[in-house]
Amino acid sequence: MTDGPPAAACESLNPEMVSNRVIVVGAGAGGMMAAGRAAERGAKVLLLEKTDGPGKKILVSGKSRCNLTNACDREQFLSMYGPNGRFLHGAFHRFFRDDLIAFLKTYGVETKTERGGRVFPVSDNAADVVEAFRRHLLGNGVEIRTGVSVSGVAVRDGRVEGVRTPEGFIPARAVVLATGGATWPATGSSGDGYRMAARLGHTVTKLRPALVPLVVKEIARAKSMQGVSLKNVRLTAFRGPAERIDPARTPLKDIGRGLRQRRKKGPVIESRMGEMLFTHFGIGGPITLLMSLSVVEALEEGPVSVAIDLKPALTEEILRARLQRDFDQFGKRGLRNLLAGLLPRKMVEPCIEMTGIPADRPGHQIGAGERERLLGFLKALRFNIRGPLPMTAAIVTAGGVSLKEIDPKTMGSRLVPGLYFCGEVMDIDADTGGYNLQAAFSTGYVAGEAASAFQPSLEDGSEKRRKIR
Ligand SMILES: Cc1cc2nc3c(=O)[nH]c(=O)nc-3n(C[C@H](O)[C@H](O)[C@H](O)COP(=O)(O)OP(=O)(O)OC[C@H]3O[C@@H](n4cnc5c(N)ncnc54)[C@H](O)[C@@H]3O)c2cc1C
Structure with missing residues (x-):
């Protein structure tokens, strides 16, 4: 499969220069978590966001109070995603509600639990959550570029080699697609990730509006x-x-x-x-x-x-x-x-x-x-x-990149080495109650960790992954 950059637009493909770069596409809940975790694990991370700032959808979530997660037990939690909840077992094992709450606490965001087990920041202010992530990203040296709309993932000889943007090609060792769903496009999520994944050969299951009037x-x-x-x-x-x-x-x-x-x-x-x-x-x-x-x-x-x-x-x-x-x-x-x-x-x-x-x-x-x-x-x-009502008015998108083509242990593509997914771009959706954000945070954590460890073989394009501790 070749979906590579035009030569003139390419930065040098010197492997030394790009050997440690992970690009995360989309600075939503999943993407910010993925970028932060990849950087924590030592990767050089570039987070590309097409709107003018990160976390736009977090800012409107839970009527701007941000219902982060839910206090119900894990079995009940998983049942909220329907049959696809099984896919999240591993990710929840790696990073779940208590980890999220502890993570936010380190950035001064205390949480509270309300009716139905819904967990919110004590401040009732979603902006505090975005601010916590901003500090986490900057503290770990993540480079954030806003106003950059990624148009495709570049793949050569069967492995990821970067992303394409209107300004040109940006090389990377691994790419995390964290572009969200196709609802509330004003927050930046307009289905780009589905089109990019489909162009790389991924199956995108039927998209339907969920949580919609x-x-x-x-x-x-x-x-x-x-x-x-x-x-x-x-x-x-x-x-x-x-x-x-x-x-x-x-x-x-x-x-x-x-x-x-x-x-x-x-x-x-x-x-x-x-x-x-x-x-x-x-x-x-x-x-x-x-x-x-x-x-x-x-x-x-x-x-x-x-x-x-x-x-x-x-x-x-x-x-x-x-x-x-x-x-x-x-x-x-x-x-x-x-x-x-x-x-x-x-x-x-x-x-x-x-x-x-x-x-x-x-x-x-x-x-x-x-x-x-x-x-x-x-x-x-x-x-x-x-x-x-149309998809744009729905809270979440049901359907997305087929889970059959994603490794639940790493969120890695089973088709394209070096490509990872997290959040709503995958075929995962849940009821209201904090489940959608938790899925984005948990899968983002796993994807970031795995992407940071991904080592492509430059000789034959096959993947080698360092074992994740
Ligand atoms: C009104 C509303 C309220 C909600 N309330 C809650 C709630 O209280 N609790 C809950 O659990 N869930 C809630 N949800 C759902 C939840 O917000 C989403 O499921 C979750 O944010 C998905 O996270 P994500 O990281 O996958 O995608 P997003 O948060 O949508 O982030 C995707 C990011 O990718 C960027 N992007 C897209 N395409 C490109 C591109 N080509 N190049 C560069 N960047 C790109 C977008 O600009 C965006 O910033 C709500 C949703 C809505 C619409």
């Missing part, structure tokens, strides 16, 4: 409730159109990734209880984001709809009895008044419209059929899903 077909209905945030509701995604939803199939417990209840065959795709919200295009909020990847995947096979149980703590029977009791007790009150005690204010008019019951109908005149329509609204408010 969902667009519904009934946009006007969602828009009429825009801004309403619902707490303690159950959102269930079903295969098939909304009119075919059987509310009796709504699970009583959560089903989804990282949960003991696995996704089963049958109409239910995933179900979660928690917080969600209505937007001008559909639904968002924590439980929507968590369920979005399975919805996106199910949409490839056919229509998908969701049902919102607004009163999951009450069974249908109990809620029916409660509605009837209210209608009897406050028989002179009109429906609009009665609903005010049951629903957020902005949902009252949509409920009246959807159930078709006159707004001023007094409680004692509401018939059994009308009561059942109200019950349907409260226990299974349905929407047909049109699709996710």
